Amino acid sequence: MSQSAPPPQPEQVGAAQPAQPAQPTQPFQPTPPVSPYIAQPGAMPPPMPAAPRKNNVAVGLITAVVAAAVVAALYGVVIGATKHEIGYAAVGVGFVIGLAAGRFGGQNPALPVVSAVLALGSVYLGQLIGEAVIGADLLNVGFNELFFQHFDIVQEAWKQDADPLTFLFFGLAAFAAFSGAKKAAA
Template sequence: MSSDFPPPQQPPGGQNPYAQQPPPGPQQPYAPSPYVTPPQGGAPFNAAAYAPPAPIGAPPRGNPGLAVVAGVAAMLVAAFAYAGIMRAMAKDDGHYTEVGYLALAVGLLIGFALGKIGGRNPVLPFVGIVLALLGVFLGEMVGLSMIASHYASQAGLDISWFSMLTDHGGDVFRQWKHDFDAKSFFFLAIAGLEGFVVTRRVAN
């Protein structure tokens, strides 16, 4: 019995339509974007050369706690240097002459220690005022104790300046108040101002 249906058509060249097609050829590289600017001279991009900006509100540099410790140490050194110079300039009868640059040096040393170590901390300049005033006061108290000890030794009494300061501190303080005048106040003000200004000026 003959069929009226035509035979299936074969693809030309005897190819099998279900056979795996050969892989495509090598892909062409993408065209460069017109919005990207390549580095000049063919130099590679160095991300380390572009440091990120500092974050807003970053903590200030410096160590305020260590600065206070250094300021106290500077205050003690300056106070004893003040006392030693004060004793060296005293007369044999116990009178002494106040020298303004000693108070200036006390504030300078304390402010330098606070500012260099503590950085730009807003509290440290006020700490500089307190330590400078304390340094001048302690220097004068120790200096008066040294002068009184030397004067006592001339009278045949063996009393060290430390014993004079600790055992007779009230008498030394009364002598300090007796000698305190407008010039003494001026020197104290200079020391406090120098402690404040130098702390702010040398801060990193």
């Protein structure tokens, strides 16, 4: 068997060395490894993570109201052009309102409820706009005249045309707005 040599010792030549005061030991701190992926000068920095959403109810409400007005007008034009109510369009109305409220308003629990109420109003307004577009064509009058000066006639026409499917579209739009606001805020 062979024995291993003892580790080398500091020089002990001749005289004894003066005693040095003991220095406090520090814990071992390894040096960070050098990454082969160090950014070169002029390189794009890595993307920053998205900031967490804040509960900004005012911005969410304003955005949802604006979205409700825009999609109500679009829904009314679609109804006027096709002369039919379209269920997918009512769902789209609700979803767009909910998406706007949740995306810009955050996770406030009031926003899905407000979105559903706005969706109901937006679908109703869109259906009234559609009735006015259809009525204006039939009566050979302008849309503005019929809608703004004879709104009672437009509402009466809506009441006569309303059927169970009309109210189903209200429910679908409200549900889409509620769930859209929840999903957009998550």
